[in-house]
Amino acid sequence: MALKITVAVVGRLKEEYLRAAEDEYRKRLRPYCSLEVVEHKTIEALLDAVPAGAHVYAFDERGELLASNELAKDVLAAEEMKGGGAPVWFVIGGADGLGDAARKRARRLVAFGRLTIAHRLVRVLVMEQLYRAFKIARGEPYHRD
8 A cells, every 4th residue: 555645735725736736746746646636715625634643744834944854854754664654644734824823733844935825836846845755765776856
């Protein structure tokens, strides 16, 4: 059974070019995990959908600045636990961010830097980093140190 990963987001992806990028990474991730992208109207609705015990990575400008290798180690650890392990959720807030409840729920807060990045773009960046993490974890070419 493949590792089940959910990318949970507030808001809809309306731009065709971003949907195309997301679709490309969904296709690339198929050999590595079972991926579901779920959209919610509010951060509260999103949090209500997170299963108890899930490993939650929330993307927030106040989060840790991780290297891709560090994220890969976390994803690999979750993959190794998949037999009886918890599902992995990557949470992205909407235009108003995450809020304190989402930050507290997260196993890890992750930042792409201190710049403010539109949540629609973060969604694609998260999927690219997931793909990169699996490639790194399996020693497959894609990432360059």
